[in-house]
Amino acid sequence: MGNRIKSVAAIHDLSGYGRCSLAVIAPVLSVMGLQPVAVPTAVLSTHTGGFGQVAMEDLTDFIPQTLAHYQRIGLDFDCVYTGFLGSRAQIGHCLEFLSAYPRALAVVDPVMGDSGRPYRTYTPEMCAEVVELVRRADLITPNKTEMYILLRQEYNPAPLTHGEAKSCLARLSELGPSQVVVTGVELADMTVNNLAYDREANRYWRMVCSYVPQNYPGTGDVFASVLVGGILSGDSLAIAIERATRFLELTIKATYSYGTDPKEGILLERNLPWLAERHTFGGYEIL
Numbered sequence: 294m295g296n297r298i299k300s301v302a303a304i305h306d307l308s309g310y311g312r313c314s315l316a317v318i319a320p321v322l323s324v325m326g327l328q329p330v331a332v333p334t335a336v337l338s339t340h341t342g343g344f345g346q347v348a349m350e351d352l353t354d355f356i357p358q359t360l361a362h363y364q365r366i367g368l369d370f371d372c373v374y375t376g377f378l379g380s381r382a383q384i385g386h387c388l389e390f391l392s393a394y395p396r397a398l399a400v401v402d403p404v405m406g407d408s409g410r411p412y413r414t415y416t417p418e419m420c421a422e423v424v425e426l427v428r429r430a431d432l433i434t435p436n437k438t439e440m441y442i443l444l445r446q447e448y449n450p451a452p453l454t455h456g457e458a459k460s461c462l463a464r465l466s467e468l469g470p471s472q473v474v475v476t477g478v479e480l481a482d483m484t485v486n487n488l489a490y491d492r493e494a495n496r497y498w499r500m501v502c503s504y505v506p507q508n509y510p511g512t513g514d515v516f517a518s519v520l521v522g523g524i525l526s527g528d529s530l531a532i533a534i535e536r537a538t539r540f541l542e543l544t545i546k547a548t549y550s551y552g553t554d555p556k557e558g559i560l561l562e563r564n565l566p567w568l569a570e571r572h573t574f575g576g577y578e579i580l
């Protein structure tokens with residue numbers, strides 16, 4: 294019998310403490326019945342969001358060596374999924390990885406910034422190269438800050454009308470990806486939403502998120518991983534954003550109730566079994 298478990302080459306950093314990147318991506322994919330194949334871009338003692346000076350080893354050269362090895366042994370992947378990257382060279386290596394597996398679903402989480410600002414390490418040159426990755430993607434998952442960077446527009450903190458939101462999604466898709474998901478978008482009805490656009494089906498979706506007055510690192514990684522897990526398991530895009538949004542809501546609310554230090558991330562450990570369930574709730578709306 295062949296190995297019928299789908300595999301995902303996950304090209305992200307591994308931050309030990311703080312529940313982000315591969316520390317959350319791998320367990321989410323596993324519990325959803327997929328094999329995560331971790332390709333670490335760097336190892337860090339913690340994420341960079343508030344623990345002071347981190348210990349870090351850059352693994353830029355490890356990426357092409359890993360790809361060469363996988364090609365020598367004839368490994369194939371159902372999905373190549375990239376995220377937080379440490380240097381411009383790593384972006385080139387991700388492009389090589391994507392080219393080596395043209396049949397794999399190409400998922401690019403264009404991690405570049407949050408709350409209206411690019412991350413310190415994401416220079417304008419790096420952001421321009423991330424656009425090259427996006428061109429090659431089938432599915433992208435920017436947040437609102439990253440959406441504006443990709444569209445080369447100034448960040449607009451104001452709520453968007455439905456028409457403006459749809460225009461942004463369509464223009465992101467024109468860069469390349471046929472499926473676009475944007476997280477954390479406030480609409481004119483004063484709700485925060487995760488939005489989705491499927492170009493082939495010409496459909497727009499939204500999932501309203503319940504408001505919790507706290508940001509936690511790693512939530513974007515968990516969201517995109519649940520989305521990838523859902524889509525590779527046969528979810529439609531609307532059902533996949535519903536599953537990812539519900540899981541985040543459940544876990545963020547639980548975390549907030551315990552009053553833990555936000556930099557420790559979301560307490561997903563006890564909620565992971567929820568992701569093994571396949572039922573859905575019809576919670577999405579048409580945008």
Ligand code: PXL
Nearest residue numbers: 308313314340341342377511
């Ligand atoms: O979750 C995004 C992320 C990934 N990797 C590292 C980070 C962050 C966000 O802070 O610091 C190292």
